[in-house]
Amino acid sequence: MTQGIYLDNNATxxxxxxxxxxxxxxxxxxxxxxxSMHQFGNRVGLALKQARAQVQTLLGAEHDSxxxxxxxxxxxxxTAILSALRAQPERKEIITTVVEHAAVLALCEQLEKxxxxxxxxxxxSRGRLDIHExxxxxxxxxxxVSAMWANNESGTLFPVEEMADLARSAGVMFHTDAVxxxxxxxxxxxxxxIDMLSLSGHKLHAPKGVGVLYLRRNTRFRPLLRGGHQERxxxxxxxxTASIVALGKACEEAMQHMEYEKTAVRxxxxxxxxxxxxxxxxxxxxxxxxNRLPNTCNIAFEYIEGEAILLLLNKQGIxxxxxxxxxxxxxxxxxxxxxxxxxxxxxHGTVRFSLSRYNTMDEVDQVIRAVPPIVAxxxxxxxxxxxxxxxxxxxxxxxxxxx
Amino acid sequence: xxxxxxxxxxHFFSPRNAGAVxxxxxxxxxxxxxxxxALRLTLRVDPETQIIKDAGFQTxxxxxxxxxSSALTEIVKGMTLDQALTVSNQxxxxxxxxxxPEKMHCSVMGREALxxxxxxxxxxxxxxxxxxxALICKCFAVDAVMIEETIRANALSTVEDVTNYTKAxxxxxxCHEGVEEILTRVLKEQGxxxxxxxxxxxxxKGKKLSNLQRIRRxxxxxxxxxxxxxxxxxxxxxxxxxxxxxxxxxxGACVGCQMASTTLDxxxxxxxxDLGEFVRVLPAxxxxxxx
Numbered sequence: 001m002t003q004g005i006y007l008d009n010n011a012t013x014x015x016x017x018x019x020x021x022x023x024x025x026x027x028x029x030x031x032x033x034x035x036s037m038h039q040f041g042n043r044v045g046l047a048l049k050q051a052r053a054q055v056q057t058l059l060g061a062e063h064d065s066x067x068x069x070x071x072x073x074x075x076x077x078x079t080a081i082l083s084a085l086r087a088q089p090e091r092k093e094i095i096t097t098v099v100e101h102a103a104v105l106a107l108c109e110q111l112e113k114x115x116x117x118x119x120x121x122x123x124x125s126r127g128r129l130d131i132h133e134x135x136x137x138x139x140x141x142x143x144x145v146s147a148m149w150a151n152n153e154s155g156t157l158f159p160v161e162e163m164a165d166l167a168r169s170a171g172v173m174f175h176t177d178a179v180x181x182x183x184x185x186x187x188x189x190x191x192x193x194i195d196m197l198s199l200s201g202h203k204l205h206a207p208k209g210v211g212v213l214y215l216r217r218n219t220r221f222r223p224l225l226r227g228g229h230q231e232r233x234x235x236x237x238x239x240x241t242a243s244i245v246a247l248g249k250a251c252e253e254a255m256q257h258m259e260y261e262k263t264a265v266r267x268x269x270x271x272x273x274x275x276x277x278x279x280x281x282x283x284x285x286x287x288x289x290x291n292r293l294p295n296t297c298n299i300a301f302e303y304i305e306g307e308a309i310l311l312l313l314n315k316q317g318i319x320x321x322x323x324x325x326x327x328x329x330x331x332x333x334x335x336x337x338x339x340x341x342x343x344x345x346x347x348h349g350t351v352r353f354s355l356s357r358y359n360t361m362d363e364v365d366q367v368i369r370a371v372p373p374i375v376a377x378x379x380x381x382x383x384x385x386x387x388x389x390x391x392x393x394x395x396x397x398x399x400x401x402x403x
Numbered sequence: 404x405x406x407x408x409x410x411x412x413x414h415f416f417s418p419r420n421a422g423a424v425x426x427x428x429x430x431x432x433x434x435x436x437x438x439x440x441a442l443r444l445t446l447r448v449d450p451e452t453q454i455i456k457d458a459g460f461q462t463x464x465x466x467x468x469x470x471x472s473s474a475l476t477e478i479v480k481g482m483t484l485d486q487a488l489t490v491s492n493q494x495x496x497x498x499x500x501x502x503x504p505e506k507m508h509c510s511v512m513g514r515e516a517l518x519x520x521x522x523x524x525x526x527x528x529x530x531x532x533x534x535x536x537a538l539i540c541k542c543f544a545v546d547a548v549m550i551e552e553t554i555r556a557n558a559l560s561t562v563e564d565v566t567n568y569t570k571a572x573x574x575x576x577x578c579h580e581g582v583e584e585i586l587t588r589v590l591k592e593q594g595x596x597x598x599x600x601x602x603x604x605x606x607x608k609g610k611k612l613s614n615l616q617r618i619r620r621x622x623x624x625x626x627x628x629x630x631x632x633x634x635x636x637x638x639x640x641x642x643x644x645x646x647x648x649x650x651x652x653x654x655g656a657c658v659g660c661q662m663a664s665t666t667l668d669x670x671x672x673x674x675x676x677d678l679g680e681f682v683r684v685l686p687a688x689x690x691x692x693x694x
Contacts, residue, residue, distance in 0.1 A: 305440070307465035311415060324439070324465065333439055345463070348439045381421050381469060383432070383443040383461035400434035400441045401519065401531055 004317035005363045007272075009203075010152050010180060010296060010354035011321055015246070016205040022249045023207070026242035034239055035230065044241050051248025058251040059197065059214055060188030068213040068231045069244050073179040073200030074103040076213040077146070079224040079235070080175040080196040081107060084144035085116070086222035088173075091143035095172075097121040097129060097158070098339040103198075104146050104177055105335075121147070126288040127156040127340050134163065138170035145174045149181035149197075153323055153336040153352055154287025155296025157185070161192045168193035173219065179203055183254035184261050184293050195219045201243065205356075206250035210243035257357050266294035268364050269355050273297045275368030280375050282390060286342060286350060295355045298323075300337075300346040301375050303384040303394065309351055312374040318367055323350040345384060345394065408500035411470040418469055420476035424459035431520030433512055433531070440464030440509065442472050444516040446479070448524055453483045460516075467499075467506040474498045475513040484521050490514060504544035508535055539581045542574025547585060554589045560597070562586065567681070617678065618644050624677040625651070628670055632657060639670065642687040649674060650687045 006014065026047070032040030034048050049064075056064045070076045081094065081104070096108055098120045108118045119137045121129050129147075138145075145167045149160050160176045167174040175196040181187065183204035189197065197214040201207060215221060215234065227236030273285060282302040301309065306322025313320055323334030324347075337347040353367070379385040384394040391397040407415075427445035434441035440463060447457040458480050460472035474495050479487045492510035496502045502510060515531060522529035536547030553559065553568050562582050566572040572582050587597040612620065625641050632638050637657035643650040651670065653663055660666070663686075671684035 303463065305464050305468070308415070308469060311466045315416065344439060348463075381418065381461060382463050383441060384463055398432065398441070398443060400432040400443070401515075401529070 004319060005359075005367060006319050007353040007355055007359065007363075007367065008319045008321050009356040010155075010352065012202045012208065013205045013356055014358055015202075015207050016250060016253055018253060019206055019246045019249045023242040023246035026245055030241070034241060035228070047245050048239060048241065051244045054248035054251045055199075055212055058182065058187070058255050059199075059212075060190055061214055062190040063217055065232065066189075066215055066217055068215055068234050069239060069247075070211040070213050070235055071209060071240065072211045073101075073177065073198050073203075074211075075224070076198030076200075076211045077101075077103040077175075077177055078107055079213050080198065080215075081111075081144055081146055082224055083196075083220075083222045084173050084175070085111070087220040088143045091141055093117045093119065093139070093142045095119045095121065095134065095137050095142055095145040095147075097123065097147050099123055099127065099151055099153075099336045100146070100148055101152060101177055101179070104148075108146075117141075123339050125341050127151060127154050127286070127336070128288055128291075129158060129163075131159070131162070131166075135166060138167060138172055140171060142170075142172045145172055147174075147176055149176050149178035149187075150185070150293050150296075151287065151336060152180050153334055153350075154298045154340075155180070155293035155354075156287040157181070157291050157293065160194065164193040164195070180293060180296075183251070183258070184295055186258060189214060189216070201247040201250060204250050204254050206247040207243050210240055210247050212247070260357055261294050265355050265357055265359070268359055268361055269295055269297050269353075271361065272353060272355075272364045272367060273299070275364070276371050279368065279372040283375070284346075286337060286340060296352065297354075298350055298352045300342060301349040301351065302346045303349065303382045303390055304375060304378040305348045306351055308378050309349065309374060312377070313351075313370065316370050318370055321352050321354075323352070324348045405467070405503050405506065407466065407470075407503070410498075410500040411467055411502065414470035414473040414499065415466045418460075418473040420457075420459045420473065420480075421461070422459050423461060424457045427457075427459070429520040429524035431516040431518070431523055431529070433515040433519050440468040440512055442468070442512055442516045444472070444475065444513075444520045446520050446524070448484065453485070455479050455482050455484070455487060464509070464512075465506075467502055468509045468512065470499055471495050471502070471509040471513045472516075475517060479517060484524065487517055488521055490517060504541050505538055507544050511535070539585070540569075540571035540574070540578045542578075543570040545569050545571035547581075550582060550585050551589055554586060560586065560590060560595070562599075564681070612678075620678050621649055621674055621682075624674040625670065628673055632666070637666075639666075643690060645690070647682050648690075649682050649684045650690045651684060652687045 030044055032044045034041055034045035052064045052067045055067045061067060070079065094108060094116060096104055112118045121134055123129055147158050147160055147163055150157050164174040173195045174193060176194055177198045179198060179200045180203060182199040195216045199212045201210040221234060223234050225236045230236055230239055276299060277283065283299050286298045286300050306324030310320060310322050323337045333347040337350055383398045384390055424445040424447050427447050429446040429448055431444040443461045445459045446455050449456050458476035460476055462469050462472045478490055478494065478498055492514040495510040495513045496507060519529040538546050539550055550565055550569055550571055554565065557568055559565055559568060562572055562579050565582050572579050583599065590597045621644060622641055625639060629638060635656055637655040640652045642652050657663055657666060667684050674684060675681055
């Protein structure tokens, strides 16, 4: 087997060769602590300054001091939400959505146990929010709104800029988890009312273990980690210098490839999607196809289960992911698919293909050829499937006793 | 990625007996809510001999569900119905050289389908007596329902109790938060409050023992066990009793014996029974570590 075909870029991405090249010296001769007064530290300090500017450019932030380096997207999310609560102790409510990443949802669940009131905005069958429901919830009891820019499973985009406007006019802080959006859609934070934004390096061809919290100037803030004066005291702990330098380079490259993402990557995604839909009966695209990331395509294959599909794809060197319960080790199929009301026999069979600029049309064609026989093979085993199609009235024809 | 055995992979990639058996006279249809998996098992049973002549499966499920179904059909072919009823989910897992703890329920589903099919053949109604909850302890594959029921049945109140009764939490200890949450919920229903620092309640009814009485009972329990150890040229002596911790010295052949910790467990069980309260038996060396 060669390297294989990697269509799981929403999970993580390949570190770009240019990014690897810029970070390597920081493991060897550029080992200094950026806080030190001497030349060893100073050189590294200057590299961090450059990286901060590169991130600032990609995000369209007004000041470079609005960029706070963290260890990951999850840390950025936790820092943002907990800061809003600590800075405004009289506010005991949070608005978020049912389809957030676990980094936000699990934190909110814990805060709920501690007495905070969590409003989780619902989504419709296409994964869209009801803005009126949102507007009705905004009040001076709300400490922060946290809504993702793009959904990791379906790629569906939320109107975070409008939501931030509404939050601002209600006097409520707004945070967005933009881990999936940064580098794939243009972002210009200085023209928005977004107060805080999380990003994660490894989703845009930087290494794992580095993230950013964008923190708008004058936003009231309380650090998660206190200690040294790193990141102007807003995130103590010696900087992960090699990874920060790498993230800076990755942001510069993302800026250069933004147009390519919107055009060439989208064309590959669209061809893949059309090819599979045309060749496989009884499957459909989940989420909002007209308003989503250019690289993501999530298809529900009815009457079969996602993990089985992934195992067979993997045997042919094709990497994707699934919202089935079995792939996560959790009990339920993906909360995102359930929130959209996808029927149980389809939610378990969702497969997410997420592309990057490193994919090729040739790879896409190989996947289009590989998928239909895999689906047919598994349907042959399925009790919901007859000779040439689903059994009549599948839910009734096969109604097992559930434990 | 799951750590599937080669046998699991083999049965998934090349499943045996896929599809419905023609001329089937026994059908079992079951599902496991925990994974969204479902299985239809069809059998052709010889009415004369009660032997399963053929078996087939149709499965909606993940890799290990398909492998478990395939394994099940291979195991039961050629068995009589009575023999088939003795097949446990562990037999299915063993046939596949093991399953990851999160996937053991796939083997449970296999066993249930088999029972349902036999009941179907005999004209009985199969009733599922098994409820499965979220997996809490990954080391020993213990789920929430099991923990909850054990807490209720035995009036447990500490994480330590739960570990002693179900093994949950006895390994890496990462699930202790989850166990505490279940304890908090169940105790609240009973109008009690979970106290993380609380000691286990007295198991046996009766008067509280004085310190001296307590130590004498512990000594008595150990004396009763010593002949067993001496027979294997080992021995044990009581060193110290510190609250719930009983420190002993293993001597003779017990020193360095691979079974020493099992022996400690046995001593502990005996003392707990005699004393009517929970104590922990530890090697005396652990005492120095604590000091």
